[in-house]
Amino acid sequence: MNHRTTDGKKRIGATETSFTIIELLRDHPGATITTLAEETGRSKSTVHNHLQTLRGMGYVVHEDGSYHLGLGFLDLGNAARERWNLYEIAKSEMDDLVSAVGERAQLMVEEQGKGVYIYQTKADAGIQTDSHIGATVALHATAVGKSYLAHLPPEELEPLQKQIDLDGRTDRTLTDWETLETEFETVREQGYAFNDEERLVGMQAVGAPILNDEGEALAAISVSGPTTRMSGEWYRQEVPEMVTQAARVISIRATYS
Template identity: 50%
Template sequence: MTANDSRRIQSVETAFEILDYMQHNDGAGVTDIANALSVSKSTAHGHLSTLESLGYVVTVDGEYRVGLRFLEFGHNARSRYNLYEAAKAEADQLANITGERCQIMVAEGHRGVYIYQTAGERAVQTDSHIGSSVDLHCTAVGKSYLASLPEDDLEAYLEDVGLTENTEYTITDPEAFRAELADIREQGYALNREERIIGMRAVGAPIVTDQDEVLGAISVSVPTTRLEDRQSDGDLSEQVQRSARVIAIRTTYS
């Protein structure tokens, strides 16, 4: 057992596992939760009753769901990033122009977290949403972010996290991944070639200040067939890079 493991409180961990399960299943009953978490019904019910009394869980049509009180936490967490306010309008405009889904990501630990998403008229819904955390190495936002990090930080990521395979197209070889990042640095943008979700590709660019501080990244997600058509025009990568530059300027001088 590690020092971190010894400090973990089981009841708190169970409560958050319950919340996580409800979030991903759009609500659940006591039996579903007990079975999924391998706990007794009385344990599941006790946690749910406590969470409900505090306003973090509500009952809807006989099922427990995550309550709106969490919105306050989300707003508070997101407000720590000046990037959000500076990026929102530009992301909306980019989604409008392209007609596709646009997202803004920041890194927290070794994961990428979407702090904003917006959709154009042709956008395809995926499994991600505001607050979703994703692997950095298999997304356009994540790869563009990693490519902008100092060498020591990048090596720490590769050593601590590794390159988990999400699809058959995920780059899992460290040397091949380093070569990919070198290309991204040279061209100024990253491509996600179905590396996280089959059928979806993306173009991403880092949001970097004049002092070379990488704040996050922006990307546009497109179904594979539409991105192949767009790449022949070479317009999407230029649009994404332009938006990244605008957001960096707004963040710096707002």
């Protein structure tokens, strides 16, 4: 069965079912056919057929009556990330940044109106949340996203505004473009953005853009940590200095590599 998206484009039902199963196995490793059938709303026989196809292609494995993602996805993931040479350019600088700050850092690029983390690293004391390499995040509710959006030229920002759902992740999330655009002005002036518990309660972050030689955003990086440690002058002044310096170095390397 074929479906149509809200913009009228066709979607292939069988393909959608396979990827729904894949995403469920990502979120629930070891799921059974019964669980997958309940979650997808498909029959057990339909789910079984999709799983057998994915097993034959090396993307799903069957162990003790349950299913897991196969290692075939590693090759696909690496190929997707290699499209962004920023990963190799930024890695060492971000590792140094984490050593200096003692928290967690991430490198984000934008794709189809969402932020996608293509690299993440953390210190031993860094807090692991639901974010990980490959995770998508809301651009309007993150320091990386806001620093990226603030440095886009109008002809690139305007189409993105139509794709971004300004939903409230917490009661501190900015959910209208007028307020965001006012904040973008501040971000451009100071060179970095804050995330004051706008995505997750108890977590704050500082983000800065990776810019090309015309001052336009290519990507963004951020450092995030718990409010108990990311506070005061350390959070408001010292961490931003380190994050923006790292972003400048990565920007130079990206421009001239």
